[in-house]
Structures are given as structure tokens and as C-alpha cells.
Amino acid sequence: MVQINQQARELAVKVVYYGPALSGKTTNLQALHQKIAPELRGRLMTLDTKDDRTLFFDMMPVWFRSAAGVKVKLRLYTVPGQVIHESTRRIVLQGTDAIAFVADARRAEAAATLAYWNNMLRNLEANGLDVRTLPIVVQLNKRDLPEVRGDDELADLRKVIQPPVVPAVAIRGEGVVETLWTLLSLTYRNLDRSLGLGARWKLDEAEFLGRIFEKIDLRGTRLPEEAPAR
Amino acid sequence: MTLAPSFLQQRPPLGDLLDLRAFTDVCQSFSELYRIGLKIFDEAGNRLVDVKVGNADFCGYIWTKASGREQCAATVGRVKSDPVADQATPTVFDCFSGCRYLVEPILYEGDAAGRVVFGPFVPEGPPGLPASLTGIAPDFDAALAAGYQQKIRRVPTATAAKILAHFLELVDVLVFSGHKNLIAARLHIEAVQESYRELQDKNRQLETSFAKLKELDRLKSNFIATMSHELRTPLTSVIGYSEMMLEGLGGPLTAEQREYLAIIMEKGENLLQLITSILDVSKIEAGRVRLVMAEVDVGQLLRDAVATVLPQARKRGVTVTCEPHGPPRVVGDREKLRQCLLNLAANAVKFTPTGGAVIVGSEPLPADRVALRVSDTGIGIPAEHLSRVFDVFYQVDGSNTREYGGAGLGLAIVKSFAEAHGGEVTVASTPGQGSTFSVVIPVRPRSEPALTPVLPAAPVGGA
Numbered sequence: 001m002v003q004i005n006q007q008a009r010e011l012a013v014k015v016v017y018y019g020p021a022l023s024g025k026t027t028n029l030q031a032l033h034q035k036i037a038p039e040l041r042g043r044l045m046t047l048d049t050k051d052d053r054t055l056f057f058d059m060m061p062v063w064f065r066s067a068a069g070v071k072v073k074l075r076l077y078t079v080p081g082q083v084i085h086e087s088t089r090r091i092v093l094q095g096t097d098a099i100a101f102v103a104d105a106r107r108a109e110a111a112a113t114l115a116y117w118n119n120m121l122r123n124l125e126a127n128g129l130d131v132r133t134l135p136i137v138v139q140l141n142k143r144d145l146p147e148v149r150g151d152d153e154l155a156d157l158r159k160v161i162q163p164p165v166v167p168a169v170a171i172r173g174e175g176v177v178e179t180l181w182t183l184l185s186l187t188y189r190n191l192d193r194s195l196g197l198g199a200r201w202k203l204d205e206a207e208f209l210g211r212i213f214e215k216i217d218l219r220g221t222r223l224p225e226e227a228p229a230r
Numbered sequence: 231m232t233l234a235p236s237f238l239q240q241r242p243p244l245g246d247l248l249d250l251r252a253f254t255d256v257c258q259s260f261s262e263l264y265r266i267g268l269k270i271f272d273e274a275g276n277r278l279v280d281v282k283v284g285n286a287d288f289c290g291y292i293w294t295k296a297s298g299r300e301q302c303a304a305t306v307g308r309v310k311s312d313p314v315a316d317q318a319t320p321t322v323f324d325c326f327s328g329c330r331y332l333v334e335p336i337l338y339e340g341d342a343a344g345r346v347v348f349g350p351f352v353p354e355g356p357p358g359l360p361a362s363l364t365g366i367a368p369d370f371d372a373a374l375a376a377g378y379q380q381k382i383r384r385v386p387t388a389t390a391a392k393i394l395a396h397f398l399e400l401v402d403v404l405v406f407s408g409h410k411n412l413i414a415a416r417l418h419i420e421a422v423q424e425s426y427r428e429l430q431d432k433n434r435q436l437e438t439s440f441a442k443l444k445e446l447d448r449l450k451s452n453f454i455a456t457m458s459h460e461l462r463t464p465l466t467s468v469i470g471y472s473e474m475m476l477e478g479l480g481g482p483l484t485a486e487q488r489e490y491l492a493i494i495m496e497k498g499e500n501l502l503q504l505i506t507s508i509l510d511v512s513k514i515e516a517g518r519v520r521l522v523m524a525e526v527d528v529g530q531l532l533r534d535a536v537a538t539v540l541p542q543a544r545k546r547g548v549t550v551t552c553e554p555h556g557p558p559r560v561v562g563d564r565e566k567l568r569q570c571l572l573n574l575a576a577n578a579v580k581f582t583p584t585g586g587a588v589i590v591g592s593e594p595l596p597a598d599r600v601a602l603r604v605s606d607t608g609i610g611i612p613a614e615h616l617s618r619v620f621d622v623f624y625q626v627d628g629s630n631t632r633e634y635g636g637a638g639l640g641l642a643i644v645k646s647f648a649e650a651h652g653g654e655v656t657v658a659s660t661p662g663q664g665s666t667f668s669v670v671i672p673v674r675p676r677s678e679p680a681l682t683p684v685l686p687a688a689p690v691g692g693a
């Protein structure tokens with residue numbers, strides 16, 4: 001759950017990139033690290049010590065202070081995708097406020113993707129999190145490769161699954177910012193409902209997103225219409 | 231089930247992120263290189279590092295004057311605790327002595343994790359000591375103090391700020407790698423704990439299902455025992471009345487009627503035997519085998535077994551010989567030992583083709599033991615099945631059942647009876663050449679037999 005420090009007027013929001021091994025989670029964070037201005041983010045911490053593969057995840061902090069003086073700290077994590085790192089995955093998922101589910105869009109990967117989706121549902125449950133209320137965005141990555149699902153299939157998918165689906169080529173930075181935008185927009189609404197971000201914290205959605213995305217290199221990015229012009 | 235809160239959810243204090251001893255060394259050499267002292271405080275105001283360069287004599291002299299002491303303490307308090315902006319820019323603090331400090335927060339992930347107090351240094355400006363210093367006491371020795379001040383580095387504030395920025399970059403890297411190491415170590419422990427917890431969960435589930443299975447198994451054994459008993463009673467009557475008719479007690483019979491009756495009797499006997507075996511097994515499984523110990527004549531035992539299978543062996547064209555060697559007598563349960571040999575001999579005859587030979591014998595073994603042995607020249611048992619033929623209902627080839635008959639209970643009974651005698655049954659076999667089964671038991675029971683002998687149970691087959 002979002003960590004709140006009333007006294008210091010701070011919110012800590014946890015965002016987890018979940019998905020099968022090699023689907024492109026780390027690549028997402030690397031692209032964001034490049035695109036977000038340094039004064040708004042920390043180093044990208046990658047735990048992938050060669051001799052000890054039980055830990056295998058990345059973390060990057062992003063923060064801003066609102067006009068009303070509220071400090072918002074986002075922590076972006078990736079989970080280890082390898083099957084054996086189940087326990088690490090569950091620990092990283094603990095207390096998450098939002099999930100970007102990164103899937104390999106190739107048809108051959110469909111079974112692995114589904115397995116990880118179900119695995120995520122189990123781990124959410126183990127952490128006492130409710131998939132129906134948690135902001136989730138599905139990223140269909142690697143759309144540059146052959147044998148990926150076509151646009152028509154994407155449209156079909158959008159009809160059957162609840163979370164928004166965002167196509168991406170993370171390795172070229174495409175769709176990465178859009179994914180984060182869609183996810184943070186859902187996250188804002190969710191937190192607004194539970195905490196009253198607008199009423200009690202004097203932080204509206206336009207400012208919440210704007211403070212972050214004004215410091216992101218948006219070249220080649222197509223954000224939805226309602227993107228605040230700043 | 232919810233997990234214990236992870237280390238990832240906490241932000242450790244600055245002191246935990248740094249290896250303080252190594253960090254102090256770094257600060258020391260940095261300070262000496264630029265000849266400016268520095269102090270590091272964490273968020274809560276705890277001093278983590280304190281390096282003094284060049285100001286000891288100067289400050290020491292001021293400290294000898296009461297007013298100097300007072301004002302010095304005030305400056306120290308201000309640089310340590312006065313608020314500074316959460317920004318990567320230094321705040322200037324001037325000391326009444328004319329020295330200057332730069333204070334800057336140590337920002338980590340956008341938060342002030344502590345602060346660096348950089349100084350004292352003597353900033354740009356007119357040389358000499360300020361009046362705020364020379365006036366602290368009537369006996370203040372300005373010349374002496376000026377001499378001491380020479381030992382403190384004189385540097386423009388802008389330059390000092392650059393040096394400080396440089397230092398903070400270094401701190402940032404150290405804090406980052408410290409944090410990374412800490413996370414790696416703590417998360418490793420958490421992951422191991424979590425896996426352990428998960429395993430324990432699974433273990434508990436397994437234990438519960440195992441307990442359920444055991445209970446079901448017990449119920450099954452009980453059920454079979456009861457059923458077998460109930461089946462046997464009417465069956466004994468069927469056999470008994472058939473026998474009476476066959477003896478003519480119900481009036482004269484035609485040849486055909488006799489033939490049919492004989493078949494009814496034979497099949498009835500087969501059925502009775504099968505039910506008896508099932509009853510034996512269920513008793514074994516329910517742990518109700520009791521031995522009735524007595525002196526048993528080994529030769530008699532072997533001859534009985536041979537005599538019982540001989541008719542069947544003749545029919546199949548298999549020879550059966552008896553070869554007793556070793557102790558003539560053992561102490562054991564005569565009925566159970568007879569049953570063992572009979573089961574083994576019946577198998578040997580059953581699984582040996584025409585022209586083969588079966589030997590039923592005994593042999594002395596070291597440590598006061600005797601082997602009751604049945605060997606044949608039959609079809610043998612493939613190695614991979616050897617360890618399982620003693621399991622209840624196990625048959626090497628299920629499809630053979632039609633050809634050879636039987637329910638797969640004989641050897642399970644032999645094994646359990648042998649073990650009840652404090653012995654064991656072993657097998658050696660070569661497919662296509664034959665098998666040898668040995669029941670090895672002590673010549674007399676060692677101290678306590680496996681199960682306490684009690685009065686004999688009602689005789690098998692009694693109406």
C-alpha cells in the first residue's frame with residue numbers, strides 16, 4: 001500500500017514491472033532512466049550479481065514536490081522473471097500500488113505469459129492485494145519482432161481483458177513512456193479515491209502527471225489527448 | 231497468509247548505508263588533500279564523521295576564553311541543526327571568529343539523509359581578525375591568534391563550494407553502493423526465509439493429506455477384514471453341503487451330477503483360499519498378526535509343503551524334491567511357517583513350465599539362523615521388479631494373471647510372517663532361468679518376538 005507520512009507530507013508509491021523472464025522489464029526501466037531528467041530520478045539499481053542469481057531485480061526512484069508542498073516518491077521495481085525466484089518475486093510485489101505487466105507479444109510466448117499472469121494473481125493474493133482494484137497495465141512488448149500479434153488481435157485482446165493494453169518496442173524506447181503514463185493515471189485515480197489526493201493533499205491528476213512527464217523526454221511519444229500541456 | 235514486511239519497504243539511516251570505518255578513511259584523506267575539515271551528521275543529528283584539519287590551535291585558543299567558548303558552542307549548534315534547504319546547494323554559516331562553514335544536505339533519492347558540514351576555512355576578504363573575535367576578552371592576544379589562523383586554509387567560498395560539490399558526488403556513489411549491498415544482503419535473507427516458509431506450508435499440507443490417507447487405509451483394511459470373515463461363513467456351508475451330496479447323503483447321483491458337484495467344490499475351495507489370503511493381509515495391515523510359538527519340525531514342514539503342491543506339479547509336469555539340511559527344529563509359529571513355504575512352493579510350481587524342477591529345502595546360516603528355501607527353474611523375475619514383488623497385489627505382469635491366476639497376495643503374506651518371526655524373506659532371480667526365495671529366521675526367538683504370542687485364534691475354515 002502507498003506509504004504515507006502525514007507529518008512530512010510525503011507519499012511513497014510503489015510500481016512493479018512484472019512478467020516472464022526476458023520479456024523486457026529491465027529494458028523498460030533502462031529506457032525510463034534515459035528519458036527522465038536526472039534531477040527527478042535516482043540511479044538505476046540493478047541487482048544481478050553474477051555469483052548469486054537468487055536476487056535479480058532492478059529499482060529506480062523518481063520523485064517530485066507538488067505546488068502545495070507534497071513530496072511524492074515513486075519507486076519503480078522489476079521482479080526477477082526466472083521461475084526459481086518465486087520468493088523474491090513475492091517479496092518485491094509486497095505492498096505494490098500499481099503493476100505494469102510486461103509481456104512478450106510473440107505468439108509463441110503466449111503460454112508463458114499466461115502462466116506468469118496466473119503466477120502474479122497468486123502472489124498478489126499471498127500479499128493480500130486485490131487484482132480487481134489494483135491499477136494494472138499490460139504492455140505487449142517486442143512488437144518489432146516477427147510473429148507478434150497483429151493490431152486486430154490487439155483490439156480483440158482489449159475487448160476480453162480488463163486492464164489497458166499498450167504496445168511497445170522497449171528496446172527502442174517506444175511505448176515505454178505511454179505505459180508509465182497510462183499506469184500512473186490509473187494509479188492517481190485509485191489513490192485519489194482512497195486518500196483524497198485532490199481534496200486533502202491538493203494534488204490533482206494534471207499536476208501529478210505533469211510534474212513527472214514535464215521532466216521526461218517525450219520525443220517520439222504519443223500521449224493520450226488529455227495529457228496536460230505544460 | 232501475508233508476508234512479513236520487507237526491508238525494501240524501509241529506508242535505513244545513513245549510518246547503515248555506509249561502511250563507517252572505510253568512509254571515515256575516505257573523508258580523512260579527502261580533508262587532508264584539500265586541507266579543510268568536515269563533519270557528517272545523519273538525519274537525526276548523530277555525528278558519523280568528524281575530521282579536523284588546521285583549526286585545532288586557533289579554536290583551542292578561543293576556547294580558553296569564557297565568551298569564546300560560549301560563542302563557539304553556538305556556531306557548532308547552528309551548523310549541526312539549523313535548517314538547510316533540501317537542495318544540492320550549500321548554505322553559508324559564518325563563525326564570529328571570521329571563519330566560515332558550508333553546510334549541504336546529503337540527498338539520497340530526493341531525501342535529505344544527513345548533512346555535510348564543510349570547514350572551517352578562512353574566506354576571501356580583508357586580512358586580519360574581525361572585531362567580533364578580538365573583543366571576546368580584554369587579554370585577547372591578537373598576534374598569537376593571527377599566527378594560529380595561518381594554519382587554517384584560506385580559500386574563496388566559490389572554490390570551497392566546488393570542492394564540497396565534488397565531495398558530495400563521492401558520497402552519493404558510496405551511499406548508493408552501500409544501499410545496493412545492503413539490499414542484496416537483506417533480500418537474500420528474506421528470500422531464503424520466504425522459501426523456507428513456503429516449504430513448511432507445503433509440508434504441513436502433505437502431512438495432513440498423509441494423515442487422511444492413513445486413516446482411509448485403516449478403514450479399508452478393517453472393511454476387508456470384516457467382509458472376508460462374513461464371506462467365509464456361507465462359503466464353508468456351500469462347500470460342506472456339496473461334499474455331503476457328493477458322499478451320497480442326499481441320495482444317489484448321476485455321473486454328470488457328480489462331475490458338476492466336484493467342480494463346484496473345487497472352485498469353492500479356490501475361493502475360500504483367496505478369501506483367507508485377503509483376510510491374512512488385512513490382519514497384517516491392521517497390525518493384528520499374532521504368533522503362536524512352538525517347537526516346529528523343519529523336515530515335516532518341508533514335506534508338508536511338497537505334498538500339498540505335488541498334485542498340481544504332476545499336472546504341469548514339474549518335479550518337486552525335498553532337501554532338508556541343518557537344524558531339525560526351530561521355534562516358531564507352525565501354521566504361519568507352513569503358509570510361507572506353501573505360498574513359495576505354489577508360486578514356484580505355477581511359474582515353472584513343463585519339464586522344470588522345484589526344490590524345497592532348508593539350510594543352516596551363521597548366527598543361529600536357518601533359511602527355508604524354495605528354488606525353481608521357471609520364468610524368473612526381471613531385476614526392476616524384484617523389489618516390488620513383496621508388495622500387496624503386485625504382479626510382475628498384470629496380464630499374466632489370467633494365465634497364472636492368483637491375486638498378488640502370497641508374497642506379501644510371506645514377508646510379513648517372516649518379519650513377525652524377526653527374520654526376512656529374500657529373492658534372487660534370473661529371468662528365463664529361475665528364482666530362489668529364502669525365508670531366513672532365527673532358530674529360536676531372540677529375546678522378545680516381534681509380536682507377543684497369544685492363544686491360538688479360531689482355526690481357519692472352522693464353521
Ligand SMILES: Nc1nc2c(ncn2[C@@H]2O[C@H](COP(=O)(O)OP(=O)(O)O)[C@@H](O)[C@H]2O)c(=O)[nH]1
Binds near residue numbers: 027028078081
Ligand atoms: N527485439 C526486441 N528485443 C527486446 C525488446 N525489449 C527488450 N528486448 C530484449 O530482450 C532481452 C531481455 O530484456 P530484459 O529487459 O533484460 O528482460 P527482463 O528479464 O524482463 O528484465 C534483452 O536482450 C533485450 O534487449 C524489444 O522491444 N524488442
Ligand SMILES: Nc1ncnc2c1ncn2[C@@H]1O[C@H](COP(=O)(O)OP(=O)(O)O)[C@@H](O)[C@H]1O
Binds near residue numbers: 635636641
Ligand atoms: N517363483 C516365481 N517365479 C517367477 N515369478 C514369481 C515367482 N514368485 C512370485 N513371482 C512374481 O511375483 C508376483 C507376486 O507373487 P504373489 O504375491 O505370490 O502373488 P500371485 O502368486 O497371486 O500372483 C507374481 O505375480 C509373479 O509375477
Ligand SMILES: [Mg+2]
Binds near residue numbers: 026057078
Ligand atoms: Mg531483468
Ligand SMILES: [Mg+2]
Binds near residue numbers: 576636
Ligand atoms: Mg502366489
